[in-house]
Amino acid sequence: MENNIIIDLKNISVSFDGEPILKDLNLYIRDKEFITFLGPSGCGKTTTLRVIAGFIEPDSGDVIFDNKRINDVPPHKRQVNTIFQRYALFPHLNVFENIAFGLRLKKAPKQEIEETVTAMLKLVNLKGFEKRNIQSLSGGQQQRVAIARALANKPRVLLLDEPLGALDLKLRKDMQNELKNIQQQMGITFIYVTHDQEEALSMSDTVVVMNNGVIQQIGTPIKIYNEPKNAFVADFIGESNIIDGIMREDFQVDFSGHRFECLDKGFAPNEKVDVVVRPEDVDVVDVDKGMVKGEVTSVTFKGVHFETIVDIGGFKWMIQSTDYHEVGKKIGLFIEPDAIHIMKKSEYSGLYGDYSSFSEEFDELSDASVDNGEEE
Amino acid sequence: MNKKKSFLSNLLAAPHILWSIIFIVVPLFVVVYYAFTNAEGDFTLENIFELKAYIPTFLLSLWYGLLSTLICFIIAYPFAYILSQFSANSQRVMMMLIMLPMWMNLLIRTYSWMLILERNGILNKVLDIFGLASENGFLNSGGAVVLGMVYNYLPYMILPIYTIMSKLDPSVVAAAQDLGGNRFDVLRRVVFPLSLPGVVSGITMVFVPSVSTFYISQKLGGGSFMLIGDAIESQFQSANNFNLGASLSLVLMVLILISMAVMNKFTDSDDTGGAIV
Known part of the structure; x- marks a missing residue:
């Protein structure tokens, strides 16, 4: 991935009616990469996309495209095209004319238009749909037309604004693969916006996790999942048990009343930290063999595994395992060093990563996460 | 259950059906009856033949109708387009201002125009300051008639276009x-085609009353621009020839129906996708 930088966002700030949406955002995007902006609704991911498309002019900061500042360039003169959330196809035109729209505006010769439209329809598996009416198409087909329409313009960068949000699960999975294939075939940059973490992880080269108009973490899907930077990222991407801990020294951390070996270092001695343990990384063992012990408070069958909630010193852990442990059973947990990830304390500490809301005794445990890890 | 329900719904619909029969269907038959009978009530085609004398009147009515519809469209379309881009609050205020004149009686509005346009009217006085006054004023001209129509019917063009925009x-x-697409491309290739249904209903709502108007032409045209509406009125009011008046009305109705059919044909083919929303 030693590609050139195609888009560079420098100190971008945007606010609507005095309310800040993007706060001093810095981000560069490499040519030909599949990058995803991931975050909950209202985090500023769509706004960032619209800044790149040219529909929003930032209050401050520079939008650099191919080493040129393009803040003042209107959308129709930018080498980017957008797939809109609800496709935004032209209802008065048929499939062919929808896809040909951009080329007609460019006054491309008739033959080129026909060739391109045919090629695009082939690319999105809609051969023979030329004369079809937009309203007669299913959601998935409309989505494909929208993709074909944007790609027919041969953009350098394709912007996708939650393009699969309106599709059902099965179709969404198929389209994920297809989009990824199309991106590789076309060899162009895809900037993808979603709130679906699974979608982000499975499709992207780079994931940008955002919240409240601020980038929380940028990295490859594996890095984001395995080494989340703070409690927000750890919680938003996948399931996480986030426990208060104390870093005693390099590779030694205390939490849940036990000293664990870990692979993290570089913290101050006795620094308070957030410890992340993914539910699938915990091994269930007999009570006497466990590093920590607890009681099962609820079990849910999820298909591939059981989701078991275990009460350990008042903190509810989630454990995913294929073994069934009935409610009330005392079990031990065994955690390998590489299953433990240490994060610095952040503004999000203590807000996430406790599964007490999963428990039947929800009300009595509302303060469970507070006094945890403090025992000296 | 089902039977009971349909009885109930029939009962509820009855007043409307009754109303339609008494005030729409029956009068239509009366018009047809009068159009094809003479004063003695015998069947005749004479009334229809007599219409030949009114061909220029029909043509003038159609011409003025088309002209005022066209002018209304030229004013209303950009206005509605720009208005739809305003903030929600300004849109409300502007719509209010457009509707406001419609709350006043047509007669009063037309009389106001007489006062503005006449020889000693406001317009001429203002123009006089610049030495541009017209010797006879602007009243009693074809232009004044068209102006009156445009003024009265413009809101009916703006409203449907604005709604769809x-x-x-x-x-x-x-x-x-x-x-x-630059602004012009977007307007021509997307906004205009999608707003066609609004344009069609706007044209209908302006063209029909313009063609059949009678009061405006009398007051602003000074009697020298008799339109078909005036002709019908005079047959019923002064000449007391109900039969000729009815045949005039019948032909006008047919003309309007044909215009609408042509109009709908034109949009149907263009609009196979149907109006959005």
């Missing part, structure tokens, strides 16, 4: 820009 999906417009 304000419902246009903004992301469709954004998509057109995104694909390389």
